[in-house]
Amino acid sequence: MITINLLPISQRPCGWLVRRAAMLLMLPLILLFCGLVIYNSCRIWSLEKQVNTVRQQYELLMPAQEKMQLAVAKQSILQEKHTRLIKITAERKPWSAILAQLGIVTPSQIWFTELKTGEGNVLIIRGNTRTYPDLAAFISILEKDELLGEPILIKTEQDNKQSFTHFELTVKLKEI
Known part of the structure; x- marks a missing residue:
């Protein structure tokens, strides 16, 4: 507009x-x-x-x-x-401590031919001894040990030629 x-x-x-x-x-x-x-x-x-x-x-x-x-x-x-x-x-596992303890508790009448580990916390021991009572004493020592325990004897064989007893047993390792 x-x-x-x-x-x-x-x-x-x-x-x-x-x-x-x-x-x-x-x-x-x-x-x-x-x-x-x-x-x-x-x-x-x-x-x-x-x-x-x-x-x-x-x-x-x-x-x-x-x-x-x-x-x-x-x-x-x-x-x-x-x-x-x-x-x-x-x-x-502290194998040095285990082997040292095994060396301490093993009497002179027993000697080992083989040590190896098994399933779990198991140690397999093969060795020789002169008599069965020596082996029984060794097993009772292992039962009382604080590091090694529950020994189970798997087999024993008497060698008549050398008058030795061959044995195989398993030992459970206790927790440290």
Whole structure:
């Protein structure tokens, strides 16, 4: 819609005052907006400068970080090996202690020809003795032992040529 003002100029409303008031209100807003743009541009420039500085420091620290990652990987491998070693050591039977104890409790009339492990915590002993009573005494010593126990005589054979008694028995190893 087009409006036509036919009033004489002296009676027409003054548009210049409205424009001037609008200009006076707009000027501070434009100055404020320009100030904010300049402030934010300076702030962005400063932050980009800081980011570039941090990137340069990061690139300088990259070899140290790679070495650190390698060290962490090696340390985890060593920790895994250490854990395995502890697990194996915990599961391993102390054969030196078992054989030392067996040597202590074995009388001089008995000698072994074979020692081997069986299923579970079982030690199979084959050997010779001169008489049956010596073998019976050895079995009773094994029954009372704190490391070796539950001896079971599997077989005995008398060798008439050499006057020896061959025997085979199993001994359960007690938990240490």
